[in-house]
Amino acid sequence: MTLLRRPELAAAAGAILIWIVFAALAGSGFVSGAGTAAWLNASAPLGILAVAVALLMIGGEFDLSVGSMIGAAGMCLLLLTSHAGWAFWPAVAVTVVFSLAVGIGNGLLVVRTGLPSFIVTLATLFVLRGLTIGVSRLLTGRTQLGGIREAPGAESAAVLFASTPVGSIRAVVLWWLACAAVGIWVLRRTVFGNWILATGGDADAARNAGVPVARVRVSLFALTALAACLVAVIQAVQFGGADALRGQMFEFRAIIAVVIGGTLLTGGYGSVLGAVFGAVIFGMVQQGLVITGVDADWFQVFLGVMLLTAVLFNHAVRTRVTGAA
Amino acid sequence: MRGRSGGPGARLIRAGHTSLAAIAPAMGWLLVWTAVGCAAPDTAGDREAREGLRIVAVTHGQPADPFWSVVSNGLRAAGRDLGVRVEYQAPSTFDMVEMSDLIDAAAASRPAGLVVSIPDPDALGGAIGRAVEAGIPVISINSGSEASRALGALAHVGQTEYEAGYGAGERMAEGGVRRAICVNQEVGNLGLDLRCSGFGDALRAAGAQVRILAVELADPEGTRQRVGAALRSDPDVDGILALATIAAEPMLQAVEEAGRGGTVTAATFDLSPEVLAAVRDGRMAFAIDQQQYLQGYLPVVLLTQYRETGTMPGGGEVVRTGPGFVTAETAESVMAWTREGVR
Numbered sequence: 001m002t003l004l005r006r007p008e009l010a011a012a013a014g015a016i017l018i019w020i021v022f023a024a025l026a027g028s029g030f031v032s033g034a035g036t037a038a039w040l041n042a043s044a045p046l047g048i049l050a051v052a053v054a055l056l057m058i059g060g061e062f063d064l065s066v067g068s069m070i071g072a073a074g075m076c077l078l079l080l081t082s083h084a085g086w087a088f089w090p091a092v093a094v095t096v097v098f099s100l101a102v103g104i105g106n107g108l109l110v111v112r113t114g115l116p117s118f119i120v121t122l123a124t125l126f127v128l129r130g131l132t133i134g135v136s137r138l139l140t141g142r143t144q145l146g147g148i149r150e151a152p153g154a155e156s157a158a159v160l161f162a163s164t165p166v167g168s169i170r171a172v173v174l175w176w177l178a179c180a181a182v183g184i185w186v187l188r189r190t191v192f193g194n195w196i197l198a199t200g201g202d203a204d205a206a207r208n209a210g211v212p213v214a215r216v217r218v219s220l221f222a223l224t225a226l227a228a229c230l231v232a233v234i235q236a237v238q239f240g241g242a243d244a245l246r247g248q249m250f251e252f253r254a255i256i257a258v259v260i261g262g263t264l265l266t267g268g269y270g271s272v273l274g275a276v277f278g279a280v281i282f283g284m285v286q287q288g289l290v291i292t293g294v295d296a297d298w299f300q301v302f303l304g305v306m307l308l309t310a311v312l313f314n315h316a317v318r319t320r321v322t323g324a325a
Numbered sequence: 326m327r328g329r330s331g332g333p334g335a336r337l338i339r340a341g342h343t344s345l346a347a348i349a350p351a352m353g354w355l356l357v358w359t360a361v362g363c364a365a366p367d368t369a370g371d372r373e374a375r376e377g378l379r380i381v382a383v384t385h386g387q388p389a390d391p392f393w394s395v396v397s398n399g400l401r402a403a404g405r406d407l408g409v410r411v412e413y414q415a416p417s418t419f420d421m422v423e424m425s426d427l428i429d430a431a432a433a434s435r436p437a438g439l440v441v442s443i444p445d446p447d448a449l450g451g452a453i454g455r456a457v458e459a460g461i462p463v464i465s466i467n468s469g470s471e472a473s474r475a476l477g478a479l480a481h482v483g484q485t486e487y488e489a490g491y492g493a494g495e496r497m498a499e500g501g502v503r504r505a506i507c508v509n510q511e512v513g514n515l516g517l518d519l520r521c522s523g524f525g526d527a528l529r530a531a532g533a534q535v536r537i538l539a540v541e542l543a544d545p546e547g548t549r550q551r552v553g554a555a556l557r558s559d560p561d562v563d564g565i566l567a568l569a570t571i572a573a574e575p576m577l578q579a580v581e582e583a584g585r586g587g588t589v590t591a592a593t594f595d596l597s598p599e600v601l602a603a604v605r606d607g608r609m610a611f612a613i614d615q616q617q618y619l620q621g622y623l624p625v626v627l628l629t630q631y632r633e634t635g636t637m638p639g640g641g642e643v644v645r646t647g648p649g650f651v652t653a654e655t656a657e658s659v660m661a662w663t664r665e666g667v668r
Contacts, residue, residue: 026434029433029434029435030433032433034429034432034433034459035430035433035434037429037433038426038429038430038432038433039430041426041429042423042426042429042430045422137513141512141513142513142514144445146445146447147447168429168455235422238451239421239422239425239447239448239451240447240448240450241445241447241448243420243421243445243448245418245419245420246420246421246422247420248418248419248420249417249418249420286423286426286427286430287426287427287429287430287433288430290381290383290412290414290427290430290431290434291430291431291433291434292434293379293381293410293412293434294412295412295413295414296413296414296415296416296417296427297413299417300417
């Protein structure tokens with residue numbers, strides 16, 4: 001019964017089931033090294049985001065601006081390096097500071113105004129995306145910038161962010177595993193993790209118990225922006241440039257991965273490991289459909305049905321467990 | 326969402342949960358099987374020995390884009406005609422990272438041939454290179470003619486922008502245009518700049534003058550105003566070219582408001598129902614059609630032949646699908662083909 005209590009159970013079972021289905025349907029193409037790398041590499045950027053978004057959602061908040069943040073941080077990095085001629089690492093430092101500022105800004109807006117974070121970050125989603133397109137067109141006349149590989153310091157960055165350490169599996173997968181390990185450890189083993197759970201479960205009670213609720217929330221928003229920044233930097237190095245439109249829909253994909261992973265939309269309950277499995281499912285379905293030969297037209301249908309199935313499953317298991325307890 | 330109390334599951338409804346838990350995984354299975362059924366091409370009746378051939382196309386055209394629907398129809402028609410299996414993939418948003426992932430997945434499935442568009446060679450070069458390295462024949466379509474060869478593609482099927490603009494310029498020069506305007510809604514976009522410079526070179530070669538008028542893509546009213554002002558300030562202008570259908574309608578309005586409908590030869594890149602009607606009614610001289618149906622159809626033919634006979638036209642040159650020109654004589658039949666989804 002304790003296994004059933006784990007929020008990530010459905011996602012883990014779902015991931016295994018989906019792997020078996022695609023292995024049976026697509027055969028060697030899916031289980032081969034190239035096939036495995038194809039879905040792991042596709043899961044990883046979403047996985048990095050999902051770890052941070054899971055912590056935020058367990059803390060009781062949404063961040064819809066993470067997708068726009070990927071576009072904004074990538075463009076910021078490219079404007080500094082290929083447009084303004086900076087070296088790579090100083091530009092990364094400024095990009096990180098910029099991302100943290102946006103995240104903390106989101107957090108302060110939510111904490112100070114008491115408005116739902118869904119609305120506040122929905123506004124940031126549009127403002128950030130619009131600013132990214134506007135500023136990059138204003139400065140360069142374009143919305144796609146390339147040439148980051150010529151920036152001084154880019155060689156070390158290529159090793160760190162864009163190498164393929166294991167077969168065709170890229171560095172981004174290792175970053176994802178590292179982020180996931182840290183996320184799981186923080187939530188399960190640290191005081192801050194307890195604060196996140198308490199803040200998301202019942203903010204008033206948490207405040208009475210001495211949890212710095214506002215600080216927890218602001219830190220979580222900073223964390224999601226930072227995760228988006230990491231994804232943006234990795235993708236910029238890996239794909240040689242940035243695009244103002246990059247990261248569209250990632251806000252929803254991250255939420256989908258987290259919800260499939262068993263985290264409640266209401267906060268206070270959830271799992272980082274579940275979000276990792278959620279991202280795995282997402283990548284396996286996206287890539288598995290291509291390998292199996294199902295046309296792209298159907299991908300979104302699968303996505304919706306999968307979300308619904310996972311939520312129904314989670315719902316059912318939780319109800320049964322709490323009913324029996 | 327914030328400040329909600331109560332433990333996990335406290336608010337959940339207790340009804341029918343046991344059966345739900347049992348049904349959920351089954352639903353997943355069922356869905357995968359049905360979709361695979363939907364996707365399997367209708368090759369049952371084919372007596373050809375090509376059933377093993379499978380060609381995958383990965384483009385940046387989103388599933389519901391009318392332009393790319395025509396490309397996709399071309400791909401499927403070629404698959405039906407030749408008896409090969411054709412699959413069409415595209416990212417759900419304009420996201421080159423996702424598109425690169427899709428190319429990797431397509432390559433992992435070891436198809437007989439791969440068809441890709443290359444809107445961003447920097448971002449897609451890696452994935453295309455990996456597919457080529459894995460020994461998969463690749464043909465690029467639509468965008469990326471300049472990068473195609475360097476990335477290892479066997480051929481590029483598309484419209485080259487400079488030549489298309491040049492063709493438009495020649496046509497206007499033949500019609501007696503002496504002083505023309507190229508209306509560019511996105512100055513700085515390399516492809517559009519090339520269209521204008523090809524247009525200008527052709528007209529200048531015939532002794533005519535050309536200037537570029539920059540307008541805003543997202544501002545049709547501003548486009549109308551600027552074109553109107555340009556026409557009023559220069560009464561000798563007798564030719565005008567729009568680079569996209571979105572600028573064509575405001576451009577036409579400006580020409581007619583200035584009372585120059587009879588003297589100015591107007592033309593545009595690309596087709597839309599409005600543009601076709603304007604060409605049919607004689608309000609516009611011609612529309613430039615890149616005939617993207619062929620960008621779907623031809624690569625399947627080329628890849629099938631490459632597999633079976635090792636042939637490939639032109640040794641890596643661009644196979645041009647455009648410019649085709651729609652004029653008053655052909656507009657009516659093109660409208661019918663548009664309804665069939667082939668133009």
